[in-house]
Amino acid sequence: MSIVSPPPAHDAHSKRERRKEARPGELLQAALELFVEKGYAATRAEEVATRAGVSKGTLFLYFSSKEDLFKAVIQSNLSTHLMAWNQEFEGFEGSSADMLAYGLTSWWTQIGSTLAGGITKLVMSEARNFPEIAGFYEREVVKPGQHLIERILQRGIEQGEFRAMDVHHVCMSLVSAMMFLMMWKHSLGPCSATNPSFDPETFLRTHLNTLLYGLLQPAPRGTT
Amino acid sequence: MSIVSPPPAHDAHSKRERRKEARPGELLQAALELFVEKGYAATRAEEVATRAGVSKGTLFLYFSSKEDLFKAVIQSNLSTHLMAWNQEFEGFEGSSADMLAYGLTSWWTQIGSTLAGGITKLVMSEARNFPEIAGFYEREVVKPGQHLIERILQRGIEQGEFRAMDVHHVCMSLVSAMMFLMMWKHSLGPCSATNPSFDPETFLRTHLNTLLYGLLQPAPRGTT
Amino acid sequence: MSIVSPPPAHDAHSKRERRKEARPGELLQAALELFVEKGYAATRAEEVATRAGVSKGTLFLYFSSKEDLFKAVIQSNLSTHLMAWNQEFEGFEGSSADMLAYGLTSWWTQIGSTLAGGITKLVMSEARNFPEIAGFYEREVVKPGQHLIERILQRGIEQGEFRAMDVHHVCMSLVSAMMFLMMWKHSLGPCSATNPSFDPETFLRTHLNTLLYGLLQPAPRGTT
């Protein structure tokens, strides 16, 4: 169940040929790890090749340039979990607040905290240099994700759980927390010895709770 | 009306000296533009110089290295604002909620909506490759910024406006919205024609309101 | 018959591999020539590469920096000889005076009269600017060289050939002659048409003889 889709191994082929077919996937996996770890520019083509167990030259046999490799890495790794979540949404029975909590938790476990989270950071970092990728990412990830969250919010309103709201912008508030976590995990976080106690899951829970319950004292509410 | 270094007030100086005083500001402005536009690593030192109307060598007359230039860009565009805000905080008379609203608005007007907002995206993107800059940014911007917000939240609690909360994590919720805006504006935003209706100021207001008042219906409160 | 790295003995290799094995030697030879001719600082890395028949980049494939190249030049031209001489010393049967004579002659034949002699001049010239190289030279060449000479002198004393002496300083007297020759050959010598009759080998022999037998008339000895 690797993020990278491994090619099916026809068992009639020799080991060597199977190896050959796996090459692109191995290279993509190596590239993914390194790009996430060090960034696109700072990753040398040879490193990718070495980690994939091939030589520099071979890399360029499968990808015409480093840029091409980058695009392939991103695209091959954006088969999002969104479809699964969409289905879960359809059958969910609990409150919409629970749904959000469940969604955020799942997201962090399955995406945010994994290499896939690094891809988001990568895409954000390189978007300006690779507009094509930015567009792809928005179409494949951002849009569907927003749609799902907005549906949950809408459901909450319709069921009387949530008060009326600007669904789109509230959705962004939720998304912002997720993006924040990914950027932190892959940018400043690793560079700072501070905030060592910062715990993503606690943050997510706090964020959601604050959004749900608000900060103001119940008492003086009507007063303001 | 540049954010960077005010024009010289002395009028007795020769044309050349006036140029000299203006140089650092011109270079910082050029660097800011190019860094935000193309990224730090992808911007050549000579480009910065050229855009500032000087030669390569002159850049290094004012900044000892490209990295030094980057730091100066951060400092002149962000650090200074933080100091000003800290002072405003001291004299602020209104409610803490107003204070947050005022702070977010000021931030958007003076930083978020300007090129300076791109610096954050820049730093996040390059942090792993330039740990020293990451450290510098954390020391000069993140820490002071968090400190300021947390003080406001604390003030709200002490004055009975806000309920007890995990100050640090709530602070992050506010920060996440700002960071989200900056990433959006400088990463995916410019690359996608979609979300044209997305309005940062409305988003900020919505975000703050949601944090303050919560999403849940007042009625079922306490029930959940 | 180059001093540097013997030609490959393996004959099963392809043309390309044979080149690869020869490269370091070719580069070292080119570097030696240019360094001696123009000085270390005044020699551009690319010149060395060009003279060795390769491109700039290739040089750095074999030597991680220009300084590294310099060290390798020292090592391949001087350090190796010292080790050989140390071994010869162990098996030498003749008188210590003969040993000195043999040593000086060998030195002149194998180092002093060759380009390798220029290295010493080179190191002396650049020592202040490249302390690390100076240290390297002292560790690799000066120390072992002095040690060898002092051992010979010591042997002479112990065998009753030489009278008691300040071994270290007498060693320096021998070294000074060698250094003088190298400085002369590579500094003033080539620039002056004078002293055409100056013959290094005769000088060395005279120097050693004078050191051995002294200048004073045997008669008035003890009187002074």
Added chain:
Amino acid sequence: MSIVSPPPAHDAHSKRERRKEARPGELLQAALELFVEKGYAATRAEEVATRAGVSKGTLFLYFSSKEDLFKAVIQSNLSTHLMAWNQEFEGFEGSSADMLAYGLTSWWTQIGSTLAGGITKLVMSEARNFPEIAGFYEREVVKPGQHLIERILQRGIEQGEFRAMDVHHVCMSLVSAMMFLMMWKHSLGPCSATNPSFDPETFLRTHLNTLLYGLLQPAPRGTT
């Protein structure tokens, strides 16, 4: 009695004008010190100017280039002490051995150990790049120096103190010790923590004594 010839100070001139006339001398002095200390290439033109108390531009008012400055430094500092010694030689009454000892001692005190010694090292280091200077140095310093030493040796032979010898080469043996000292003092010496006990004057004395008395045991002399 500075090594650098200070221009005569006409007292009718104003202080400023006197300053102006002194400029070249001050620049030469500053350049001398820095060239000796750091070498020609490693000394920046601006450093020289700063040490002389003027600006970069002014340096080029007096010397058309750094190279020109270098030549001027060397030439203005080679007014050797040889004339004085030649005169002392004429009137010397003691033994020729004493004369050599006295000469070497004086030389070290007045030249070898001073900045002038550094000039020699400088000349040796840069001779290949400045053949003109090398020639100048040989004519003005080397030749007269050799001539003086050879005359002393000749006198020793004629007076029956010394045995017959190859005067020229023995002269070189003496010179080699002096050159060795200067190179050591200005090259490897300052870079090596080793040989801390190395004392130039002791070395010179030992060197001369060894040359005079030889190393071999008096007893087995006729035997060899």
Added chain:
DNA sequence: CATGAATGAGCTTTCATTCAT
């Protein structure tokens, strides 16, 4: 197909030299 030696454009930084003031 796979390799890895070789390439060379490209980048940051230095510093002698110029010239407007």
Added chain:
DNA sequence: GATGAATGAAAGCTCATTCAT
């Protein structure tokens, strides 16, 4: 004359890309 801001030619080093083997 004096100044010092500005210049731009180098130089060391990296790394994506090529291609002979």
